[in-house]
Amino acid sequence: MRFSGLMRSVVRTGEEWSVEVGEDWAQGRSLFGGLQAALAVRAMRDLRSIQAPLRSLQVAFLAPVPPGPVALRARVLRTGKNVQQIEARIVAGEDTLCLAIGIYGAARDSRIAVLPVQPPVPAGARIAMPHLPGVTPDDAPSTLPAPLRLPFVPGLTPNFTQHFGVRWLHGSLPLSGSRETRQVLELDLLDEDGDPLDELRVLALADFIPPIALNWLTTPANGSSLNWMVQFLRDRYDDLPPAGWRVHADLVAARDGYLDQSLSLWAPDGTPAALGRQAMTVFG
Incomplete structure (x- = not known):
């Protein structure tokens, strides 16, 4: 199943989310880490109350997440005026396999604007x-x-x-x-x-x-x-x-x-x- 299909197939039941992921998304004995992070953020999306973009994500890969049924849990850690922090976990029973914390922040007026510049690819690499x-x-x-x-x-x-x-x-x-x-x-x-x-x-x-x-x-x-x-x-x-x-x-x-x-x-x-x-x- 392609990426969009996987994200659309995530189902919420009460306080838990679930999705079936095939072997085609495996990376060794675990699921591709980028997919694990995306599934965690997909669960966070249902809890987000501040309509602000995701500013930062921290992920800890604690144990392999095998292909097949994947279960997630999520909860709001804190909601302020401009920032909301949400936690999501990929779980197997009571064991946490992957832990993610997302920080959503509304834009604010600031005189500070610094962005990286794309480095060139060396010629004749x-x-x-x-x-x-x-x-x-x-x-x-x-x-x-x-x-x-x-x-x-x-x-x-x-x-x-x-x-x-x-x-x-x-x-x-x-x-x-x-x-x-x-x-x-x-x-x-x-x-x-x-x-x-x-x-x-x-x-x-x-x-x-x-x-x-x-x-x-x-x-x-x-x-x-x-x-x-x-x-x-x-x-x-x-x-x-x-x-x-x-x-x-x-x-x-x-x-x-x-x-x-x-x-x-x-x-x-x-x-x-x-x-x-x-x-x-x-x-x-």
Whole structure:
């Protein structure tokens, strides 16, 4: 099921929300983290009383969320004049698998206006190529005349990647043995239902990029996300297309199997959409 269909199929029963998610949204033994965050915000949407945009989201990935029936609970933590904070959890019985806190804030008059500027993609970027079926016949890094389109390879690339169109603009592919610490990808969210863009879809786009530390490896290794913080920089997204989004990500630090990664998400018109910071584990 495509993204829009999943969001529309979320059902509320009393104080709990539920949805059935297929294997096509899996990332290893858990659901794609961007989808988990989007489902949490989907539940928050039903409780929001302040008609203000989502300004910040903090997510803790506590345990794997397997494909199949997914249950959520949500509650309002605090409502002020301009700001409302809402908590949502993905649960299995009394166990919390994913915890999210969303901050919704009304716009205020301010003389302060500072926004990031999109960094350029280095000219003649070299992309380190691993042995990936359907990607390239060459083992050595190559200078590509056009962006590399990353295919969905069943059994090799995570299942959820089939819902995205991916063009690798800069950096190294996972398991290429490169020491690169920056990646730039151009993304399309493949969603034939054609629902307008919103913060739910922005979350899916922002979380697509894999741990950059995987570039350093040449054999598969276990890894997972521990937490994720996203700051939203636009009030609305329904005036933007689902294609042509760009993600810039940097590996900031890595030690003892834990790593810190930052990202910026850019809308197709070149304006900044979101900033993110994530703690992950990669053992290898």
